[in-house]
Amino acid sequence: MQLWFSEDQTRHIRISVRIKAVLHRETTPYQEVMILDTVELGRMLVLDDIIQVTEHDEFCYHEMMSHVPAFTHPRPRRALVVGGGDGGCVRELLKHPTIEQVDLCEIDEAVVRACRQYLPEVAAGLDDPRCRILIQDGIAYVKDCRDHYDVVVVDSTDPIGPAVGLFDEAFYRAAARALTADGVFVAQTESPFFFQDILLRARRNAEASFAHAALYWGVVPTYPGGFWTYTMGSKTVDPARPDPEALARRAAAVKTRYWSPEVHRQAFVLPPFVRDLVAR
Amino acid sequence: MQLWFSEDQTRHIRISVRIKAVLHRETTPYQEVMILDTVELGRMLVLDDIIQVTEHDEFCYHEMMSHVPAFTHPRPRRALVVGGGDGGCVRELLKHPTIEQVDLCEIDEAVVRACRQYLPEVAAGLDDPRCRILIQDGIAYVKDCRDHYDVVVVDSTDPIGPAVGLFDEAFYRAAARALTADGVFVAQTESPFFFQDILLRARRNAEASFAHAALYWGVVPTYPGGFWTYTMGSKTVDPARPDPEALARRAAAVKTRYWSPEVHRQAFVLPPFVRDLVAR
Numbered sequence: 325m326q327l328w329f330s331e332d333q334t335r336h337i338r339i340s341v342r343i344k345a346v347l348h349r350e351t352t353p354y355q356e357v358m359i360l361d362t363v364e365l366g367r368m369l370v371l372d373d374i375i376q377v378t379e380h381d382e383f384c385y386h387e388m389m390s391h392v393p394a395f396t397h398p399r400p401r402r403a404l405v406v407g408g409g410d411g412g413c414v415r416e417l418l419k420h421p422t423i424e425q426v427d428l429c430e431i432d433e434a435v436v437r438a439c440r441q442y443l444p445e446v447a448a449g450l451d452d453p454r455c456r457i458l459i460q461d462g463i464a465y466v467k468d469c470r471d472h473y474d475v476v477v478v479d480s481t482d483p484i485g486p487a488v489g490l491f492d493e494a495f496y497r498a499a500a501r502a503l504t505a506d507g508v509f510v511a512q513t514e515s516p517f518f519f520q521d522i523l524l525r526a527r528r529n530a531e532a533s534f535a536h537a538a539l540y541w542g543v544v545p546t547y548p549g550g551f552w553t554y555t556m557g558s559k560t561v562d563p564a565r566p567d568p569e570a571l572a573r574r575a576a577a578v579k580t581r582y583w584s585p586e587v588h589r590q591a592f593v594l595p596p597f598v599r600d601l602v603a604r
Numbered sequence: 605m606q607l608w609f610s611e612d613q614t615r616h617i618r619i620s621v622r623i624k625a626v627l628h629r630e631t632t633p634y635q636e637v638m639i640l641d642t643v644e645l646g647r648m649l650v651l652d653d654i655i656q657v658t659e660h661d662e663f664c665y666h667e668m669m670s671h672v673p674a675f676t677h678p679r680p681r682r683a684l685v686v687g688g689g690d691g692g693c694v695r696e697l698l699k700h701p702t703i704e705q706v707d708l709c710e711i712d713e714a715v716v717r718a719c720r721q722y723l724p725e726v727a728a729g730l731d732d733p734r735c736r737i738l739i740q741d742g743i744a745y746v747k748d749c750r751d752h753y754d755v756v757v758v759d760s761t762d763p764i765g766p767a768v769g770l771f772d773e774a775f776y777r778a779a780a781r782a783l784t785a786d787g788v789f790v791a792q793t794e795s796p797f798f799f800q801d802i803l804l805r806a807r808r809n810a811e812a813s814f815a816h817a818a819l820y821w822g823v824v825p826t827y828p829g830g831f832w833t834y835t836m837g838s839k840t841v842d843p844a845r846p847d848p849e850a851l852a853r854r855a856a857a858v859k860t861r862y863w864s865p866e867v868h869r870q871a872f873v874l875p876p877f878v879r880d881l882v883a884r
Binding site: 326328330334335337339340341342362363364365380381383429444515517518543544545548549550551580581582583584586587589590592595596597 | 608610614615616617618619620621622642645647654660661663710753795797798823824825829830831860861862863864865867869870873875876879
């Protein structure tokens with residue numbers, strides 16, 4: 325059966341993935357939500373025709389989104405995930421023994437519902453008693469928070485549709501206010517090969533809102549170009565200089581496939597073309 | 605104009621790239637050689653419908669293929685590139701001040717000719733007086749070499765067609781004999797997400813043929829999954845433990861966009877899922 329899903333990764337580059345079945349398709353007030361069963365990548369969450377999560381490689385993204393900020397904070401107790409309705413970041417954050425609560429603030433309940441049903445291993449953390457699900461606009465929610473979260477993870481779609489405000493400086497400033505004294509913020513900020521303007525804007529926002537701004541990277545095979553960036557803001561700790569001993573000691577409790585203490589440290593080493601891009 | 609080139613990256617994943625023009629197309633005794641002008645990636649070399657080189661991201665691949673082995677060797681004078689008819693690895697190797705000669709052993713003269721004409725910035729090194737071009741079978745050539753090269757770089761296509769023998773243990777052993785006392789060998793060994801068998805076979809070959817075997821990685825956006833591996837064999841120097849000071853000192857003479865002394869060292873840090881794969 326030659327059934328293919330295609331995503332326009334850029335206007336001029338397209339990825340196509342062979343499909344076994346369309347498991348779920350729904351148009352919500354925010355977007356089109358699809359769960360596809362693929363031949364090679366396992367099940368796949370697609371929002372507005374953009375691949376968000378595949379069972380095959382989601383660990384690369386969710387681990388780097390979650391563990392780098394969580395290990396940057398000296399002792400994270402409360403975390404907030406904005407977006408991320410699939411639950412992958414929640415699952416990873418809950419692996420930290422100090423974590424007492426993870427709030428998931430997802431605007432679209434259909435994403436949570438579809439992932440719970442069709443991607444149970446990704447959504448596993450959503451039923452943990454330490455997880456609270458808030459179906460509401462993350463921008464409005466964060467605006468009203470004060471001094472509450474140790475870690476804020478912005479697991480958004482690309483800056484189109486409902487996610488556009490998550491790339492604004494006002495949101496970064498609000499996230500800084502929502503964070504506690506040693507608070508750490510992270511957002512996925514796209515590819516340095518194809519979406520340099522998004523990355524640079526996030527960088528400026530983080531620099532304007534936090535004492536420390538840092539870019540780190542990792543690979544996500546099903547995202548455009550594979551090379552993915554994460555922009556971090558931190559109130560006190562310099563994220564780019566983690567303490568190797570503390571990292572190794574805390575890592576023993578956290579089982580991972582992509583993240584490791586060494587990968588954590590290497591993620592802040594930028595190839596010169598990326599370093600020069602953000603130094604402009 | 606909706607003109608697209610598509611590559612089947614695996615049997616079930618396809619990448620498509622929008623094209624402005626077909627600049628060159630030729631069927632040789634070995635393969636089909638195409639040079640395409642793309643909208644977003646610059647010009648692109650395609651062999652048997654597989655993307656080899658794009659102007660946009662070739663630096664990622666050629667720098668990591670060339671500088672990691674060249675900087676591993678204490679003082680490389682003579683290097684051999686097997687395959688690599690586009691000239692990208694030659695160009696990078698020639699950046700090392702100690703290099704006196706780079707031999708390019710490419711089986712298909714049509715690749716060299718097409719790249720010289722249409723990818724002059726990639727092929728730049730081919731006209732350097734230190735470069736010698738040998739149009740012949742790399743396997744036969746290496747078999748007859750003894751104790752001659754300091755660095756051997758195997759810049760091959762995937763292990764189908766003329767390149768298949770380059771993934772055999774016999775070739776690795778011959779390459780070890782062709783190398784001098786501190787000789788360093790490297791081969792591109794595909795993606796750990798999609799081609800694990802190729803990577804593991806290369807690993808076993810390197811372990812059987814060299815005192816030190818090591819895997820390192822980098823990103824190549826237009827290769828399947830983006831996460832690309834390189835398998836290294838070394839006769840005396842442990843490649844995974846380079847001397848940071850020597851690296852930094854020698855790096856000053858070599859201008860790069862992806863490789864740096866820090867990237868060099870991070871490239872040997874494998875995410876746990878890759879580390880576990882090769883430790884099997």
